[in-house]
Amino acid sequence: xxxxxxxxxxxxxxxxxxxxxxxxxxxxxxxxxxxxxxxxxxxxxxxxxxxxxxxxxxxxxxxxxxxxxxxxxxxxxxxxxxxxxxxxxxxxxxxxxxxxxxxxxxxxxxxxxxxxxxxxxxxxxxxxxxxxxxxxxxxxxxxxxxxxxxxxxxxxxxxxxxxxxxxxxxxxxxxxxxxxxxxxxxxxxxxxxxxxxxxxxxxxxxxxxxxxxxxxxxxxxxxxxxxxxxxxxxxxxxxxxxxxxxxxxxxxxxxxxxxxxxxxxxxxxxxxxxxxxxxxxxxxxxxxxxxxxxxxxxxxxxxxxxxxxxxxxxxxxxxxxxxxxxxxxxxxxxxxxxxxxxxxxxxxxxxxxxxxxxxxxxxxxxxxxxxxxxxxxxxxxxxxxxxxxxxxxxxxxxxxxxxxx
Amino acid sequence: xxxxxxxxxxxxxxxxxxxxxxxxxxxxxxxxxxxxxxxxxxxxxxxxxxxxxxxxxxxxxxxxxxxxxxxxxxxxxxxxxxxxxxxxxxxxxxxxxxxxxxxxxxxxxxxxxxxxxxxxxxxxxxxxxxxxxxxxxxxxxxxxxxxxxxxxxxxxxxxxxxxxxxxxxxxxxxxxxxxxxxxxxxxxxxxxxxxxxxxxxxxxxxxxxxxxxxxxxxxxxxxxxxxxxxxxxxxxxxxxxxxxxxxxxxxxxxxxxxxxxxxxxxxxxxxxxxxxxxxxxxxxxxxxxxxxxxxxxxxxxxxxxxxxxxxxxxxxxxxxxxxxxxxxxxxxxxxxxxxxxxxxxxxxxxxxxxxxxxxxxxxxxxxxxxxxxxxxxxxxxxxxxxxxxxxxxxxxxxxxxxxxxxxxxxxxxxxxxxxxxxxxxxxxxxxxxxxxxxxxxxxxxxxxxxxxxxxxxxxxxxxxxxxxxxxxxxxxxxxxxxxxxxxxxxxxxxxxxxxxxxxxxxxxxxxxxxxxxxxxxxxxxxxxxxxxxxxxxxxxxxxxxxxxxxxxxxxxxxxxxxxxxxxxxxxxxxxxxxxxxx
Numbered sequence: 001x002x003x004x005x006x007x008x009x010x011x012x013x014x015x016x017x018x019x020x021x022x023x024x025x026x027x028x029x030x031x032x033x034x035x036x037x038x039x040x041x042x043x044x045x046x047x048x049x050x051x052x053x054x055x056x057x058x059x060x061x062x063x064x065x066x067x068x069x070x071x072x073x074x075x076x077x078x079x080x081x082x083x084x085x086x087x088x089x090x091x092x093x094x095x096x097x098x099x100x101x102x103x104x105x106x107x108x109x110x111x112x113x114x115x116x117x118x119x120x121x122x123x124x125x126x127x128x129x130x131x132x133x134x135x136x137x138x139x140x141x142x143x144x145x146x147x148x149x150x151x152x153x154x155x156x157x158x159x160x161x162x163x164x165x166x167x168x169x170x171x172x173x174x175x176x177x178x179x180x181x182x183x184x185x186x187x188x189x190x191x192x193x194x195x196x197x198x199x200x201x202x203x204x205x206x207x208x209x210x211x212x213x214x215x216x217x218x219x220x221x222x223x224x225x226x227x228x229x230x231x232x233x234x235x236x237x238x239x240x241x242x243x244x245x246x247x248x249x250x251x252x253x254x255x256x257x258x259x260x261x262x263x264x265x266x267x268x269x270x271x272x273x274x275x276x277x278x279x280x281x282x283x284x285x286x287x288x289x290x291x292x293x294x295x296x297x298x299x300x301x302x303x304x305x306x307x308x309x310x311x312x313x314x315x316x317x318x319x320x321x322x323x324x325x326x327x328x329x330x331x332x333x334x335x336x337x338x339x340x341x342x343x344x345x346x347x348x349x350x351x352x353x354x355x356x357x358x359x360x361x362x363x364x365x366x367x368x369x370x371x372x373x374x375x376x377x378x379x380x381x382x383x384x385x386x387x388x389x390x391x392x393x394x395x396x397x398x399x400x401x402x403x404x405x
Numbered sequence: 406x407x408x409x410x411x412x413x414x415x416x417x418x419x420x421x422x423x424x425x426x427x428x429x430x431x432x433x434x435x436x437x438x439x440x441x442x443x444x445x446x447x448x449x450x451x452x453x454x455x456x457x458x459x460x461x462x463x464x465x466x467x468x469x470x471x472x473x474x475x476x477x478x479x480x481x482x483x484x485x486x487x488x489x490x491x492x493x494x495x496x497x498x499x500x501x502x503x504x505x506x507x508x509x510x511x512x513x514x515x516x517x518x519x520x521x522x523x524x525x526x527x528x529x530x531x532x533x534x535x536x537x538x539x540x541x542x543x544x545x546x547x548x549x550x551x552x553x554x555x556x557x558x559x560x561x562x563x564x565x566x567x568x569x570x571x572x573x574x575x576x577x578x579x580x581x582x583x584x585x586x587x588x589x590x591x592x593x594x595x596x597x598x599x600x601x602x603x604x605x606x607x608x609x610x611x612x613x614x615x616x617x618x619x620x621x622x623x624x625x626x627x628x629x630x631x632x633x634x635x636x637x638x639x640x641x642x643x644x645x646x647x648x649x650x651x652x653x654x655x656x657x658x659x660x661x662x663x664x665x666x667x668x669x670x671x672x673x674x675x676x677x678x679x680x681x682x683x684x685x686x687x688x689x690x691x692x693x694x695x696x697x698x699x700x701x702x703x704x705x706x707x708x709x710x711x712x713x714x715x716x717x718x719x720x721x722x723x724x725x726x727x728x729x730x731x732x733x734x735x736x737x738x739x740x741x742x743x744x745x746x747x748x749x750x751x752x753x754x755x756x757x758x759x760x761x762x763x764x765x766x767x768x769x770x771x772x773x774x775x776x777x778x779x780x781x782x783x784x785x786x787x788x789x790x791x792x793x794x795x796x797x798x799x800x801x802x803x804x805x806x807x808x809x810x811x812x813x814x815x816x817x818x819x820x821x822x823x824x825x826x827x828x829x830x831x832x833x834x835x836x837x838x839x840x841x842x843x844x845x846x847x848x849x850x851x852x853x854x855x856x857x858x859x860x861x862x863x864x865x866x867x868x869x870x871x872x873x874x875x876x877x878x879x880x881x882x883x884x885x886x887x888x889x890x891x892x893x894x895x896x897x898x899x900x901x902x903x904x905x906x907x908x909x910x911x912x913x914x915x916x917x918x919x920x921x922x923x924x925x926x927x928x929x930x931x932x933x934x935x936x937x938x939x940x941x942x943x944x945x946x947x948x949x950x951x952x953x954x955x956x957x958x959x960x961x962x963x964x965x966x967x968x969x970x971x972x973x974x975x976x977x978x979x980x981x982x983x984x985x986x987x
Contacts, residue, residue, distance in 0.1 A: 031979070074497045076978035097499040108490040110417065112424035124413030125498035153424075169494075 021177055021208045022050035022073060027082035029068050042068040044232040046082070050177075050210055050225075055203050057219035057240075058212040060229030066212040067105055068232075070181050073210075074102055086177065098126065101175030105182045105212075107162035111155030115146050115165045118154060119172055126173040133172075139314035140168035143198075145191075159186035167195065174316055178202055179210045184218050196222050201313045220244070253283060410500045414508025415515060418482055422516055431474055435524040438466040443531065452539050452604045456532055457939040460608075463531075464935045467524045468848050471517060475852050476875045479513045479859030483972075484868035493977050503969035506860060510965070513856045517849065525845045529838075536601050536609060543597035552589045555596055564595045607766060611840035611943035612718060612831035615703040618791065619823050621816065622700040623690050636686045637679075644682050645670060687821045692726060693798040695809040700748070701816060703830045705790035711771040711832065713782060719767045719794060720829040723759075724813045725806070731762040734806050737799035742769050744787035748795055751785065758803070761812075769830070794828060834943035843944040844934035850956040851932075857960035861968035865975065882926045888919040889927075928955050 027046040031039045043065040050056040058066040071077040072084050075092035089096045109118055116137055123133035141147045144164035149157075154165060163186050170178060180199070184192040199209050199222045213219055219226055220240065228236040228243075236243060257265065262280065269278050422428040442462045483506070486492040496502060547555065559566045567576035567584040576584035586592075621629040652674070653666050670678070693699055711717075725736065735758035743750030751769055759765050775783035786792050800810045814827040834840075858878060862871030891897050897915045898907040932952040934944050 071978040074493075076493055076496065077976050094499045094501050097497060100497065102494075102497045104490070104493065106490070108494045110421070110491055112421060113417075117420065121413055121417055122494075122498060124409050124416075125495065125500050127407045127409045127499075173498075 019052040020049045021052050021087060022056075022210065023083070023085045024048050024069070024073070025083045027069065027072060027084055028080050029065075029072060029077060030080040042232055043072075043229075046227075046229075046232075046234050048227050048234065048237055050208060052208055053203065053206045054224040055199055055209040055211060055222050057223035057226030058210065058229065059214070059216065059219045059226050061214055064214075064229035065232040066214075066229055067181055069229075070102075070179055070210070070212055073179065074100070098173065099176040101170035101173060101178040103163075103166050103170040103178075103180045103183055105185065107154070107157075107159070107166055109154045109162065109166060109169070112153055114151050114153050115141060115157075115168070116150045118165055119168055122169040123172045128172070136172055136174075136314065136316055137168075139316060140171060143314040143317075144168045145194075160188055160191055163187055164191065167198075171314070171317060175207070177208045177210070179212075181212045182214070183211065184213070184215060192218070198313060198317075201317065205317070256282070407500075407504075411504055411508045411511065414495075414500075414505055415512040418509055418512025419516065421482065422478065422512075427474075427478060428516060428520075431470070431520055432523065434470055435467060435520060436527065438470055439463045439524055439527045439531070442466060452535070452600050453608050456535065456604060456608050459532060459535070460528065460939045461935055463524075463528045464844070464848070464938070467521065467528070468851065468935070471520060471524075471848075471852055472855050472879075475513060475517060475855045476859045476879070477872060478516075479509065479856040480863045480871040480875060481868055482509050482513060482863070483860055484863035484866065484871050487863070487975075487977060488867060490978075496977055502973040506864070506965070506969040506972055510853075510856055510860055513860075514849075514853055517852045517856070521845055521849055521852070525841070529841055532609065536604055539601040539604065540594075540598045543600060544594065547593050547597050550593075555589060555593050556586065558596050559592050562596060562599050564592065564599070566592055605837070608939065608941045609837040610833065610941045611835040611837060612941050613706070613709075613834040613943040613945065615706060615717070615792075615830040615832060617816075617823055617828075617830075618702040618704050620702045620791075621823065624697070626700070629690060633683065633686050633690060636689075637683055640686070641679065641682055644678050645675065648674060648678050684821065687817060691815050691817055691825070691827065692811050692813045693796060694811050695798050695800060698795050698797040699814060699816070700793055700795040701828055702745075702791045702793055705786045705792070706832075709832060713772055715771050715833070716768040717771060718831045718833075719769050720764055720831065721759075721767070721796065722764045722815070722827050723761055723796075724815070725761045725810045726813050727808075727810065728761065728806075731760075732805070734761060735759060735803055736761055736806075736810055736812060737801055738812060739797045739799045740767060741793070741795040741797070743785060743793055745789075745791060745793055746787065748793040750783070755799075757799075764826075771832075792830070794830060796828065831942070834945070837941075840943055841938065843946070843949045844938045846949050847932050847934040847944065847952045850952050854956045854960035854964075857964040857968070861964040861971075864968040864971040881922060882930065885923060885927055885930060888923050891919050892916055892923060925959065932956065 025047050028044055029042045031042060033039045046065070046069060048056075058069060060066050068077065072079050073086060073091055075090070075097075084091055086096050087099060110121070113121060119137035119140060120133060123137065128136065138147075141150050144167055146161065146164055146168070149161070154162060157165065163183065167180075167183065170180070178199075180195075183195050183199075187195065196218065199211065202209055203222075203224075209222075211219060211223060223240055225239050226237075226243065227234045266278065266280065419428075443459050446458050446462055483492075486495075492505070495505060550558075556566045565576075566587055568587055569575070570577045579585050619629075623629050624632050627635075649667065649670055652670065656666050691699075719740065719742065721738070721740065723736070723738065725734065728734065737756065737758050739755065739757060740753045741749040741751070750773060753767065770785065772782045772784045796812075796814055798810075798812050800812065802809055815825040816827040817823060817825045855875075859871065859875055862874045866874060895916060896908045896912045898909060898912070932948070932955070937944055
C-alpha cells in the first residue's frame, strides 16, 4: 500500500499520525434552504481518524449523519465548518480519488449499462489499459457472482445484484481506501457473509476500509474501531473491544459434558461465585449459520437466473497470505487456549466450525482455572460476581448496624 | 488530460443515446424530414427552383431538428445524471469535473457529427441524383427527335453544332466549304444536358461576390451621395411646406382658430420630414428613367487571380415600379462592363429585353483579346482593380406595356446602404461539394453552441428548468429584429409628448441589455449558410473559420468555462429537489 506523500499536518485538535489515512476534525454540515436559512444540522462537531490497514465502522441509526460524513469525505458535500483530509489531501483533490473505492448506499449506477460495461466504464475513469481493465472486470464479476449475468443491464438487476456490481466497481482500481456505505443493504445472507469476508480480506492486504452501517452485526463482525453516531454527533468512539467487552463476567464454552462432570464443575464454581450467579445452557446455532448451510446444500443441485454465490476474492485483490474467513478465525481462537478472551457476541461459532474432535476433559486443569483468581487491572472494574458479593456484604453490614446485631 | 477518461465519458453518452433509442429515433426523424419534405413542397417547375427549395427546406429542417435535439440531449445528459445521483459515482473517481463537462459535450457533438453527416449526405445524394436525372430524362425525350431538330435546338442553346478547328478556333470545313457537323449523338447529349448544366452553373456551384464599391454614379453621372444631398436641398423646403399645410388642415378640423394655428413645424416634425425625404430620394436613386443609367464599380478581391478564359457572372434584378407583381412583360435594359477608361468594353446586344422581378445572369469575361495592349489581352479590371458595370434603361414600351417604363434596380439594402440584390458580380470560387461541406460545417458550429448552452444550463439547474431556459434563449434569438428597433430608437416607449418620443428609466436597462443580447446573438445568426448555398454563393474557408472562431469562441470559452466552473463548485450530493447546503 502506498503511504501518504504529504507530511502529516497539524490539525485543530492536535498532530495527526503518519499512518492516519482519514482525519476528520470538528466537522459540521448544515443544510440550508433556497434562501440560505439553516434547515438541518446533519453532523455536528465530529472528529475521528482512520488508520492505515484498519476496518473502521460508522455506526448509527438512520439519519444520524453517517452518509453525510462519507459524502464530505468524498468531496460530494462541502463542510460548513471543520476539516476533512484523506491521505493528507483535500477530499476534492483528483489525485486522492485514485486511491479510493466507493460503494454508495443506493445503486447510483447507469441502468442502461450491463455489468461488464459498468466495470469497463469505471475502469476507464481510472485510466486502466484495455487488457488490465478486462482482466480485473472478469475477476471482479466472478468474485461478486455476476459472471453468468454480465450481459443483463443493471436496470434489470435485483437490489442485491445491484449492490454486488456496485461493490465490484468500488474495487476496480484496487483502492487503498474502500468506503462502503451500507454494503449489505438488500443483500441475502450469503452475500452479506461474502462481503464481510471480502472486507477482512482487504484488511489482510493492508487496505483501509470505512464501513457505514446501521446493522450492528455488520460492524461487530468486521470492524476494529468504530464511531457511534446519534443526532449528528459522535456518541462513542474506540475499538470494538473497548466498546463491547463486559469485564465483570466470564464465559466458558466446552464440548458437552456428562451430567456428573457438569455437576462437578458447578460445585467448584459455586464455591467461588454462588449458585445464583451461574448460568448453564447449550449454545444455539444462529440463523445466519443455519441459512448458509441450507444454501450451500441447495447450490450443489439447483441453477439460478439471479446472482450466484460469489467465488473467491479476485486475484488482483487477494492477499499474499490467505486471509482466514470468520469461521476459520473462530476455529483458530477455539483451538488456541492461550488466545485472549473475546467478547461473547463475537464468539458465535458456526456449526461447521464447531466440529473438532471432542477433547478429553482435563478436570485438574478445570480446577486450576476455577481456582485461579484473575489479577484485576488497575483501571478495570471488578468482576461482576465479586461486585455483587461485595454489595451484598455491604447491605448485610448496614442491616446489622440498623438492627443493632 | 487523460484521453481514456475523456473517452469513457464520450462512450457513456453514446451508450445512453443508443440504449434509450435516442440516436435511432433521430436517424429516422431526419430520414423522414429530408426524404419527405421534397414530396410536400411546391416549386416553380424549374430544376433550379426545385433544387433551391430542396436545399432550403431540408437543411432548415435538419438544423431545426438537430438543434432542438442537441439542446434536449445535452441538458438531459448532465442534469438527469445529477438528479439520479449517477454523477456522484463519477466524480468520486479521479476525473476533474471540467473533463466530465467536456466529455459530455464531445459525446453530444460526435453524435451530431454522425447525424449531420448522414442527413447532409442524403440531401447531397438527392440533389446530385436529381441533377443527373435531368440529363437522362432529357435524353429519353430527345431519342425520337429528328437530327435537324436536334441541331437546331443546339444552335438555339448556343451549343456549337460544328466541329471546331482547335488552331483557328473556327468551324472545320469540308471539301465544299461547308462546316462539318458534329456527331449527332454527341450533340444530342449536349442538348440533353442543357438543363443540368444550367443548374450546375447557377445553383450547384460556389460563387463568391466581388465587393461593390461605394463609387456609384447616378443621374447625369453624379456621385450618389452628392446627388442625394442636392435633391434633398431642393425638395426639403417644399416638403416642409406640405407638412405644415397638412398640420394646419388638421388643426382646422379640430376647430383651432386661424390666429392660433401653427406657423412653423417643431424640431421633431422637421427631423421626421428630413428622414422621410432622404429615404424617398435614396429609393428614387435606384430608379433608372428611360435612357438614364446607373454606374457601379466592383473591386477585384485581393487573392483572386482569374485565368485568361475565366468568366464572371453578372446577376441583375429589376422591377417596374408600376407593376407590383411578376408578369411576362419584357423591358429593354442594356448592360456595359469594362475598366474605368473603357466602360463599354463588354456590352449586351442592343434591343435585349428581359423579364422584371427575375434574377438574370450574364457571363462576363475577365479579359478580352486586344490589339491595343501588349500581350494581346486586355483585362476588364483597371489598374486599381476596379471594373465598371453600367445599366441603361433602353425600354421603348412593349406589346404588353404601352409606356416607356422606369426601371428600379435595388442596389441599396433596406437601410439605404450599398449592397442590395439588384446588381451582383460573382466569380467561380469552387465546386458545390466543398461549398456544401462548409455549409454543413457552419451548421455543426451552431450545434456546438447549442450543446454548450444545454450543458451550461444543466450545470446549475434541473433538467426541466434547463430545458425551459434554453427554449427561452432560442425564442429571444428570434426577436433580434425587435431588439434592434429598440436599440435604434433608444427607448422601448412608443408614445410621444410634444413631438418627442417618451422615455423612461426602464430604457437605460432595456436598451443596454438588448444591446448586449444583440451583440451575442446576432453574429451567430448572421452566419447563415443555407441562403448562400441555395443561391450558389460560396462560403469561404475564411468565413467558416470566422464562424467557428466566433460561435465556438463564444460557446466554448464563455459557456464552457462558466459551466464547468459551476459544475466543479456544485455540491452534487445536494440536488435541486432537496434544497441547498451551506
